[in-house]
Every structure is written in structure tokens, then in C-alpha cells.
Amino acid sequence: MRTQRNYGLGAVFDVALRNWDTLFIFEIVYRLFGFIVWLPLQRYLLSLLPALVGETYLGQDNFALVFRYPAAIILLVSVLMMTGLFIFYEIITLFIYCEKGWKRERVKIIVLLKETAGKAAGLFVPKRLPVFLLLPAVMFSAFSFISGYMGGISVPEFILEYIFQDKLLLPLFIGGTIFLHFVLFRYLFCLPEFLLEGGSFGKAWRQSLALLKKNRFSPLWKTIFYFLIFSLSAFVAAAGGILLLAAGIRGAAGIEAGRGVFRLYFTSLRGVWSIVIGALASVFLCACIVVLYHRAGGSLRPEKTKRKWNIGRSLLRAASSFGILVILIFFSESEIGGNIPGWGSNQIQVIAHRAGAAFAPENTEAALKCAIQDQASVAEIDVQQLKDGTLVVMHDTNFKRTTGKNLDVWDADYAVIRDLDAGGHISADYRGEPVPTLESMLLAAKGHIRLMIELKSTGREQGLEEQTLSLINKYGMQDQCMIASMDMEILKRVKSLEPDVQTVYISVLLLTQGQALKEIDAYSVETTSLSAELVYQAHLQGKQVYAWTANSERSINKILRCHTDGLVTDNVLLAQYYIEEKQGDLFLREFTNWFFGPLSGE
DSSP: OOEEOOOSHHHHHHHHHTTHHHHHHHHHHHHHHIIIIIHHHHHHHHHTHHHHTTOSEEOTTTGGGGGGOHHHHHHHHHHHHHHHHHHHHHHHHHHHHHHHHHTTOOOOHHHHHHHHHHHHHTTOSTTTGGGGTTHHHHHTSSSOOOOSGGGGOOOOHHHHHHHHHOTTHHHHHHHHHHHHHHHHHHHHHTHHHHHHHOSOHHHHHHHHHHHHHHHTTHHHHHHHHHHHHHHHHHHHHHHHHHHHHHHHHHHHHHHHHHHHHHHHHHHHHHHHHHHHHHHHHHHHHHHHHHHHHHHHHTOOEEOOOOOOOOHHHHHHHHHHHHHHHHHHHHHHHSGGGTOOOOOSOSOOEEEEGGGTOSSSOTTSHHHHHHHHHTTOSEEEEEEEEOTTSOEEEOSSSBSHHHHSOOOBGGGOOHHHHTTSOSSTTTOGGGTTOOOOBHHHHHHHHTTTOEEEEEEOOOSOOSSHHHHHHHHHHHTTOTTTEEEEESOHHHHHHHHHHOTTSEEEEEESSOEEOSSOOTTOSEEEEEGGGOOHHHHHHHHHTTOEEEEEOOOSHHHHHHHHHHTOSEEEESOHHHHHHHHHTTSOOHHHHHHHHHHHOOOTTO
16 A cells, blocks of 8 residues: 655645544434433432532532542542543543544544444553543643533533632643643543553553654644644634524525524524534544654555545535434434423523622622612622621722732621722722611611621631521512521521521532522522432422522523523623623624614614
């Protein structure tokens, strides 16, 4: 067989797309298996954890109990290993697929799945297990082959916001991210050797490093450059497709009728595009690695062989392509593709996080006024107890970030706190805005907006629950307030004192046995760990579900798709826009107005 040196961008595209129909069939099969088999199994196994540790629920306040019980540890490790295998199955498939493309071979889906199963079975050998160690970092990195369900995992917004607000953490985060991606690229560059040639992970790592040293940073820069070209090509293709769609609909249906038709087709095809581009981006990255791996090792690629045109084969491939397109459309419109049926209430409440922190200083009366003006359903505020017993509205345990005063909450008296400036760091317009007391916030909210009062425990409080309930009762706001906390013991005490007050358990993650927790009336879950099933189960228990903190299109739309009862956000207006548009976006509206003209009244 003749060979040739072919390591350029054209080779990468050819490797990635040579068996594109097989790629999309695999994507469909993989997602279907994940939806029908793997995800339900994973959720079921995790739901067993609370019973194994003798609890009715597991949240961030008691999840450490898992590590005290051998049976729970074994179950958790088993789930993690199964998850790693599920993710790695896709990665192995993509490498085998790209290797076939490098060799210019056609590959059928059955053969691809069979070869992948054989490679996956060989991972669970001690000398090969270290390959799983960096997998969690790959899931959060730019170098990700993961296009299925796990590809949606990302760093929670509240963590990123905290990092970006800290002048020390931000440069450390940026530097650490750059270094991590450099290490991850070396990790990914060793995968062809590890997966395709066999042997231990250590041996594959050493051999790949030897190849990289010969080429210095060339493979990394080429991968970045090639991926930028791919991204630009995808953008041009998407833009061209949108323009053709709009022009065709305008010509066929006219301007008035065309507006609605265009929005309908755009929304439907966008779901298909997200699946297609996710699969192509993953395989293109894999193709870059495979091509550059062969380049570094000096491997020669078989030359292209000419095949006679066959009308039967062409018609069969055309029919196959049409069938794949139909299935992709079905997937994009179904729960498998991310569209979740309407379990629960359609009237979602918009909850202003920290009273509305997007346009005013957080946890202040000024922010509360903005939330009222923007017609938020609820304002969430954080309450802590000072040294002298005064209840103030404050998120951090130190006043440094919001007022400039380096003073811990438990060491502060209100005589000092009332003179601090909680608004000047935001804008001169808010200079002199005080740190409010809970009492002043109750008075400002009375008759205007409901309050979700999060009680924060520092371990030094005395009668925190009693004081809070006393103030609520003093102003007759029992029906206007709910008590929230990350500490279940606080909620238990609240319920024992005032059974009719609504309680909300806040948690980054939540696992329950399925039975209702008597101490709480609602869950408030971090968006990353939110799922439609969690909402469905909570509604079966008669409980509401809120999700926090959503300040981006991605997180807001995830919450809307899961049909939660409340959406916690810093930006009330942005959340309201997406609710009114029913998961639309600003681009769609602006492009529709540009091509078809604005509606009357816009």
C-alpha cells in the first residue's frame, strides 16, 4: 500500500469526516444508551446512599457521613468508576474512529462498537487504571472529547463569580488554568499510544513526552490553530444556514407570516445544530491529536485510493443521511436531546439573589427597592447575628468585601456597623448605603414583595431562629416570609417553633430516599446538580424546588427546562426576559427584527 506525508489541516478534516455517518449513528446510540440505561442506573445507585448511612437525605452539610461507612464508600467508588467507564467509552470510540479515518478505512457502527468494547474492557488492569485520574479535569477543560450528557458539566457559576471577585484568586485561577491545560494536552497526546497500542499508562505517558520533546510546543499550537479554524468554519456555516433559511422563508411566506415560521424552524434546527456541532467539535479535537501524534512519530498515511462511482452505494448513503437527519431532529425535540416535558408549574418565580445584586449593592434596601421595581416574585436575603445580638442582612462573615471594614460578624456591634458604607464600592450613586438590619428589610418589604430569609450559622449565635421569627410575627409577615438555610438543624428548630412557616433547605447537591422530609417545604439546589428527575420527585413529595444562582443564558434555560418553581438570580430582568421568550434568546429576536422588520410596539 502506498503511503504519503499528510499532516495538515486538510488531513484533520478528512480524518474527522471520513466516516461522518457512522459518527452520528454512534452519537445517537450513545445518547440513547445514556438516557435509557446509564443515567437511570446512576441515579438509582446514588439514591441508595442515604439509607446506607442511616439518613433520609444527603446534602453538603452531612455528605461526609458517606466516608464513615464501608458499604457507602464501595457504592460511591463503584458509581464513579462506572461513570469514568461511560465517559471513556466515548473517548475510546472517537480515537478508534479517527484512527480508521487516518488509515482511510470505512468503518461500520457495529465494528466500531465492538472494537471499543474490547478496548474498554482492557482498562480495568492496575497498570492502566491511572488513565482515569485526570478525567475529571478533562470534563471541565477546553480539551474535551465529551459531547454527550457529561459534556454539559461545568464549573458552577457561584464558584466562578467568587473567584472573579477576588483580586488574589483571579490571577491564581488564570495561571492554574493555563498550567492545567498544558498538562491536560500532554495527557491527551498520550491517549493514542495508550488506547491504540496498548501497554501501561506510564509507558504511554513517557513515550508521548518523548515525541513532544522532539517537536516542542508545535502540536499544542497547531491544535489550537486548527481548532480556531474549525470554530470559524462552524460559525460561517451556521451564519450561512441562517441567512438561507431566513431568505427562503421570507420569499415563500412573506414578511408577516414569515416571522413566526422562521422562529419556529430556527428553534428546531438550533437543537439539531447543537448536537451536530458538539459531536463534530469532539471528533475534530480527537482528529487533531491523532494526526499530530502520527506526525510526531513519523508515521506515513496511506494514499487515497480512487473508487468507481456506484449509483446504488450513493443512493444508499443519501437515504442513510436523510434518516440520520430525521433522527437528529427527533432527538433535538425530545427529552433525550435536552427538551424536558412540563412536569410541575409553568409559573416560575423569579427570586432576587441577595435582594438583587446585579444593579445595586447586595443585601441592601437599595437592592430590595430594585427587586420590587423590577417585579421580582421574591427577594432572597442573608441574615447573621452580631456580637450584641442584632440581626443584620449580610452574606460574608467579614465586612471587608462589601464595606472595606476588616471586621468579623461575630466580633461586631451594631453601633459600629450602622456607620459603614455598603454601597460605595458599587457606585457613587450608592455611597452611604448602610448595612441593613433584618427589621429594616422587613419594613421595606412589607406589602411589596415576599422574602426568602437565609439564616447563616457561624456557630456563635444565640437564639437566631427565635429572634427572626419574633420579628416576622411582630410585623405580621408570616405569609410573606420563608426561612431558608444550608443547616438542617436550623430548619428543624424553626419548624418546631413555627410549624406554619415555610422552610427551604439550600444545598449544592441533594440525594433523598424518596420520602418527604417533614422539616422542610422546599429545596433550593445549585443549578449544576439540578435535574428534571429531582424536580419531579420533589413535586411528588409535595415540595417546591428553587435553583440558584442563574445569571447566564445557559443556566437560566436549564432551570426553565427542568420546570422548577423558582429561579434565583442576581439579574431579575434577564431572567424575566428568558421566561417571557420561553427559552428564546436575544440573538434570535434581533436577527428576526433585522430580517423581517420589528413587530409593531417593539
